[in-house]
Amino acid sequence: MQIIIYTNAQQVAESAALWVKELIKKKPAPVLGLATGNTPISLYKQLVEQHKSNSLSFKNxxxxxxxxxxxxxxxxxxxxxxxxxxxxxxxxxxxxxxxFLPSCAAGENPRVQGLAYEEKIKQQGGIDLQILGIGANGHIGFNEPTSSLSSRTRIKTLTQQTISDNSRLFKPDEKQPTMAMTMGIATIMDARYVLLMATGANKANAVKEMITGGVSAMCPASALQMHENAIILLDKAAASELSDQSYYQWADNENRKLIEDYGYFHNY
Structure with a gap:
């Protein structure tokens, strides 16, 4: 894992946008894995601004x-x-x-839809850069605690904590879903690069477990310890429970020298 700690959430978004921009510039037909939720909104704002300034095209x-x-x-x-x-x-x-999204409309078999989504990803040559957030319970995507580390795109029942965390987004008269289709952990791990953004003190414990805890289905994000190219972008609040932050800063400074010489992506 490459752990990079920034002062604030805005800097996290700016850094994430730079990684996306460099991929689009580097590869003629890049494949991006995207995330929803509150954290990546600031990233998307950065990308839209760069597009409007004519410095970034998404045509390919x-x-x-x-x-x-x-x-x-x-x-x-x-x-x-x-x-x-x-x-x-x-x-x-x-x-x-x-x-593409892993949608499953009424009357469609989620198992069939999951397999079809995996096939679409395969047909595109796989995901080059997967954007992730992390849930307070350590989930990535909707891979809730106890999810198989070898899981593929499928339907998952959401935990009460996730439902509660997301309830603020629903009006009192709206039905809140309790199930979702999600890429599996193995699907995420297949991406050539993974870029996880985490901001805010409410994510600090999940971040600590992801980075320093054991690899476990109880913290799905901990699987990223096994990824060759996992970049973790944190603000100070999200990193607040991590020890040895001086080493992460030192390593980041050294990695920046490599980026200056060889670029952001070593295999493109």
Whole structure:
């Protein structure tokens, strides 16, 4: 893991945007894995601003989102398709036909849909850079604690904590989904690079378990310890429970020298 600690959440977003921009510049037809939730909104704002300044085009980009609520119409304001349209897709020059989510409409078999999503990713040559957030319980995507570390795209029942954490996004008269389709942990681990963003003190314990705890299904994000190219971007609040932060700073300074000489992505 490459652990990078910034002063604030804005710097985390700016750094994440730079990684995305460098990939798009480096590879003719990049495949991005995208995330929803509060944390990546600031990243998408950065990308939209860069697109509007004519320095970033998404014409050749293909995207795969981590997850989508079960049995929710894409036009529903609470769907993750609507979230992505609102925060990114409607504001850049991406071909909407190249944007995919693991949707499962009413009447569709989630097992079949999960396999189909895996096949779509395979047909595109795999994901080059997967954006992640982390839940307070250590989930990535909707891979809740006890998720198999070898899991693939499938349907998951959400924990009470996740439902409670997300309830603020739903109006009292809206039905809140309790199940979702999600990339599996093995699917995420197949990405060539993983970029996890975490901000705020409420993520500090999950971040600590992810980085310094044992690899365990009880903290799904801990699987990233086994990833060859995992970049963890934190603000000070999210990093507040980590010890040996001086080493992370030292390592980051040394890695920046390598980036200056060889670029952000060593295998493109």
């Amino acid at each position: 980009v293909t995207t795969f989102n981590l997850d989508e609520y079960h049995h929710i119409d894409s036009t529903n304001p609470q769907s993750y398709r609507s979230f992505m349209n609102k925060n990114l897709f409607n504001h850049v020059d991406i071909d909407v036909n190249n944007t």
